[in-house]
Amino acid sequence: MGKLVTEMLKGTLEGIVLAFLSGRPAYGYEITAWLREKGFADIAEGTVYALLIRIEQRGLVDVEKVPSEKGPPRKVYSLNAQGQDYLEEFWRTWSFLSDRLAQLREGGR
């Protein structure tokens, strides 16, 4: 979609991935494929892996290495309690921003 969405994704992509992980554990390659399918066609794989490492280092997810039938072992990420808390705060912040924008869009002062 271009540069615009790239900038908007900053801070948001993290929430998107965490929200996905709140549904079920998943590994990087899988998450990338899901994003592509969902219309985020141009999100680079490298971006997702970097993000996963970041949220792991912040202690928002637990990681388990699982052997794969095809290719190298998968790193399966699952949202932990701290991640849940963070996700809730993400939704609060998103709501705030989203509300402001909606108001602004309707010629709101």
Added chain:
Amino acid sequence: MGKLVTEMLKGTLEGIVLAFLSGRPAYGYEITAWLREKGFADIAEGTVYALLIRIEQRGLVDVEKVPSEKGPPRKVYSLNAQGQDYLEEFWRTWSFLSDRLAQLREGGR
């Protein structure tokens, strides 16, 4: 509000300011005050001025220097045709992202 909203604002703040300018021309100090009032309490003034310079250089706004009764002259920004186009594309991109997030929030697949 903290780091979360800071990251989310990347790419969005620009749209917010452009949307405001689509209503009427305004100058930096005024925009900052309006943002504060609207709940974006911790947006630094420097951030707004830097953003205005950016959108000016991209040709999205016209600028006029207007003397002020109090303090140095104001730089009044108004959205031009190119800015209008850009704003529309901003809203399209925002809608896309916003829809995805809404879907995801309702336990969407």
Added chain:
DNA sequence: CCCACTATTCAGTGTTACTATCTACTGGTA
């Protein structure tokens, strides 16, 4: 044996918002 697919990592880049500070002009007040 090489290629396609799966799966992850990493170095280097660009954009954006933040912090902190500086300049500059007006009016009020000690």
Added chain:
DNA sequence: TACCAGTAGATAGTAACACTGAATAGTGGG
């Protein structure tokens, strides 16, 4: 007079994040 608060804008340096492009590694098929 000297200083300060309020108005108005500019700028240098920093941190965070997504992107590009390439490398590595394992499996199975032509």
